[in-house]
Amino acid sequence: MDTARLLEKQRTYFRSGATKSVEFRIHQLQTLKKLLSEHEDELFEAVYADFKKPELETYATELGILHNEISYTIRNLKNWAKPKRLKGTWINFPSSNYTIAEPYGAVLVIAPWNYPIQLALLPLVGAIAAGNTVVVKPSELTPHTTSVLSRLMSKWFKEEFIAIVEGGVETNQALLSEDFDHIFFTGSSRVGKIVMEAASKNLTPVTLELGGKSPCIVDDTADLETAAKRIAWGKFLNAGQTCVAPDYIMVKASVKDKFLEYLKESIRSFYGVNAKLSPDYPRIVNEDHFGRLVSYLSDGEIYYGGKTDQEECYIEPTILTDIKERAPVMEEEIFGPIVPIITFNDIGEAIDLINSKPKPLALYVFTREKETEDRIVEKCSFGSGAVNDVVAHLGNHHLPFGGVGKSGMGAYHGKKSFDTFSHFKGIMKKPLWLDIPFRYAPYKGKLKWIKKILK
DSSP, X not given: OOHHHHHHHHHHHHHTTTTTSHHHHHHHHHHHHHHHHXXXXXXXXXXXXXXXXXXXXXXXXXXXXXXXXXXXXXHHHHXXXXXEEEOOOGGGOSOEEEEEEEEOSEEEEEOOSSSTTHHHHHHHHHHHHHTOEEEEEOOTTSHHHHHHHHHHHHHHSOTTTEEEOOOSHHHHHHHHTSOOXXXXXXXXXXXXXXXXXXXXXXXXXXXXXXXXXXXXXXXXXXXXXHHHHHHHHHHHGGGGOXXXXXXXXXXXXXXXXXXXXXXXHHHHHHHOSOGGGOTTOOOOSOHHHHHXXXXXXXXXXXXXXXXXXXXXTEEOOEEEESOOTTOGGGTSOOOSSEEEEEEESSHHHHHHHHHTSOOOSEEEEEOSOHHHHHHHHHHOOOSEEEESOSSGGGGOTTSOBOOOGGGEEOXXXXXXXXXXXXXXXEEEEOOSSOOOGGGSSOOTTOHHHHHHHTO
């Protein structure tokens, strides 16, 4: 792939003004929605080939989220794209003031493998809505899904408007060496640093959607049965390969045993006694990630699960207790179906543990105490989160989604996606019928008045 030629082709198309009209953008979003509907079965099959993921889970976490986002964007785009009037100031009286949302130009979206449709196309929705041309680089680790996406998108969209570029590390490097107008990256913190370094050479703005160890707190006032059910759902969704999955659980020591029983029961109610036979339990994406995850199994005592099958890249939903000191499972993002259990006696201990680690992408707390909820939200810095639930907050397009610190920078979803891919140009318009001479030289005797006005 000649990345320089592709970028110049997209720049030329952007400069033609073709992407600027709101009607054009809405039509392209409608086209994307139609593509997803008409090729739903092909997309189901591709994701199953990469993960053995059930259709319902693929629809709920990939296609359904996209349909919802596209519909919401289409309904609101005309309003988002309108110039927005702002207040003036006495120093510039009289004047009218407003902002205009304009597209950056040619943007790059680099997507991860864990949700290969949603995380490639959800940023694309915002980029289209804002009026950009887009190069999308899906992950090479999900070859079936990436291949189908590439074929379908090239069939439905012109390359100069939207292009899917396949390839591995070398392709990423080639794309990052180009002077895009914005880079949107989802993936690990390690690669995020590489993206940011490459972007800095051209002073390219970046959005980084990274990860981290997202904690989940369960106190002694929580509804333990409901908490266990919701946590099990969010943790073992996509076999734990979710950036906002609860990474580890901190449970009040006094309710630990009861909670663990409920958690084990929830796993069995979802996937049966042998999750390997369940049609609803996906597999690990490849052998490298399988091997990494298996190494965590010796970092504590296996309370439940622990069975593996390398040939199938299968790891049973696993609960670890009695975690060893400085164990890798508590230092690295797990990104798989293994959940360490940590106990605490006072909520301050849990807060201190969270704050001793890099700021997480998500945080969850199960409690009936408003005081506990408020204390955790106030004392802990994190990207986004939920009280008495996990993961589901991603389904609300009214909530911005993004990290903070090492879990990322910038946010998207809903209106925030439009904002992320737009530059807001501020304009002040002055009439000619009044020209106050106060600002002009000579300045003698004017300083005291300037001080009064600019206090």
